[in-house]
Amino acid sequence: MGGSGWRKAIRGFNLCVYSPLAAEGGGDVGPPGASYDPPAALSPPDPPALQLPTPTQSSSGLRPRVSASGSGLSKRTCAICLTTMTPGQGHAIFTAECSHSFHFHCITSCVKFGNHVCPVCRAKWKEIPFHVSSDSPRARSRVNPVNMNRRHAHMSFQHPLLHNLEPCIFNDDETLDTTFKTSGVCYNGSINTVEIKTYPEYSAIPESISTDNFTILIHLKAPLGPRNEISSKNVYVDAEDSRTHRAPVDIVTVLDVSGSMSGMKLALLKQAMGFVIQNLGPLDRLSVIAFSSTARRLFPLSRMSEFGRQEAFQAVNSLTTSGGTNITEGLRKGAKVIEERKEKNPVCSIILLSDGQDTYLLSPTLHNGQHTQPDYRSLVPSSIRDRTVHNVPVHVFGFGSDHDSISMHSISETSGGTFSFIEGEGAIQDAFAQCIGGLLSVVVQEMQVRLECLHHNVQLGCIKSGRYASWVTDGRRSGTIDAGDLYADEERDYLVSVNVPPDHHETHLLRVSCVYSDPVTKEVINPAAVELKISRPELVGSQTMSIEVDRQRNRLQAAEAMAEARASAEHGELSEAVRLLEDCRKRIFESEAAKSGDQLCASLDAELKEMQARMVDRQHYEAMGRAYVLSGLSSHLCQRATTRGDSTNSGSFTQTYQTPSMVDMLQRSQTFSPATRQSNSKMRHTLSFPARPKPR
Known part of the structure; x- marks a missing residue:
């Protein structure tokens, strides 16, 4: 496998995000003759040119050598950046109490996000690298990362320790550099009109x-x-092939890392975030908020340049789980990043994922002996709710059967975003891919x-x-x-x-x-x-009614039936809810559009039938039905594609409202991460490489 190949490391339940290898001219990861056992928290080195290659797969599966004795990493190799640690090269080396050694700047970048376990043996450290105050001269210094490409040697980056403590005001977003306009990526206006x-x-x-x-x-x-922009596999477009017309984006991801997200959930979330990081362009900016009982900003709004990706990979890989679910604080901090940024990209959005219920703001309350209806709108920061920050939709992803779909749907509805229901763990990356496929266009x-x-x-x-x-x-x-x-x-x-x-x-x-x-x-x-x-x-x-008009009438009738059925189900009248959906199916079946073989009508019928199946009893409705209905309502009333249902169900990613850019990004996700389509029990502690994409 060449130096520009891909790897995906899984160790226990700590799955690493995708990261390109930086070895120049060598096919193995690590020094010659050394076997490789993937570390649990792997941060990618700065690659010479971040390209999205088309991997191939041989009959043997192309699995790298895995040591039978454990780590297998050379003592001269940093387990985080996979580069050699030779004394006298001008880089400090940290040796932990478990005897494993790392570059000092690599391990401090790792532990600053709260990960205090060894990336190799998972031992919990009692002593961690010294954190320098953000006010000290040393912290304010600028350094070049290890193995930075020579053609970028003139660029200087903020030292990771600068972000150890959050500032009071989030006006430290990275400047909207226009360098790439002259080096190949040219942003022009739309080539035609609505x-x-x-x-x-x-x-x-x-x-x-x-x-x-x-x-x-x-x-x-x-x-x-x-x-x-979307279909090209090369992030950097040659000047002569530059036909990019899209607007760069500012994306803030607000991620649930409460205790319920531990294990495979966190592993697949890291992988999904790795896909997002890898598919943002050099003018796009990303910031990540992690929340549990409290919320913290992992890094400021940063351009996804080579070094920006490196820092984002390290931050996401360092995520750990604990505590409760404070969605309100996560959204507040996400809105703060957007409100206080000193510069703005043309497109801006928040992506929120949670698998639980807000255990802080929405705690049950009594009024005159009766439970009061929570004010779900209060979950959304006032700057977004009142449009003080102009047009910042929150695209919400409810994960699993335990999330509060009512509050999550309300967040999306209040902010002008969409609500998706991720029922199966393996669908996280695909759901994110479909969403950013739209935002990037x-x-x-x-x-x-x-x-x-x-x-x-x-x-x-x-x-x-x-x-x-x-x-x-x-x-x-x-x-x-x-x-x-x-x-x-x-x-x-x-x-x-x-x-x-x-x-x-x-x-x-x-x-x-x-x-x-x-x-x-x-x-x-x-x-x-x-x-x-x-x-x-x-x-x-x-004369016959217009098929186009009849089609849209059916869509709106289906949405009304979904809303009425949901209201009945919430009152415990599940048989009435099923009847309402059945009546709507009959009306659609008898319509002129359905008789003409209209695809939207067929899709609506299948969706209504699936909703009926999820309302067989109260348990099924609360675990699988409510979120499915709310995601359907979000999709049809916004006329935008959402994810709903199990990833093994072909209806999970319906073609209704999908745009070409969404389809392209979803295809890329499904091609480059086959592990997400496998059951968790079949996942192995090996590196796997996806097959070459099939021609369209």
């Missing part, structure tokens, strides 16, 4: 007939996405859709926009939909009802326009408006 289409319920109405509830579908499609921001009645007797009725705010103004003559951000190639559909008066020849009903901001250029875009008119003959023969 497409607007309208579909009337019927194409003609007799001239003498009037109706008060005529339905119009407004269909929007975002511009095409970048050609190379935002091409439209702050979009507003504007409606204007054309005929003097036409007025707007209701606007069915799901989770997106809408309002009718000007005596019901105009309306607005706050559509927010769109991912590349993302589609949105809204149903609007109007009254249609008697008229001759044709009736001009509605003008639809939109305005939005390009996230990179900040240019305000106004695509050409679209006008809708229908013919008004004296007589109209038999």
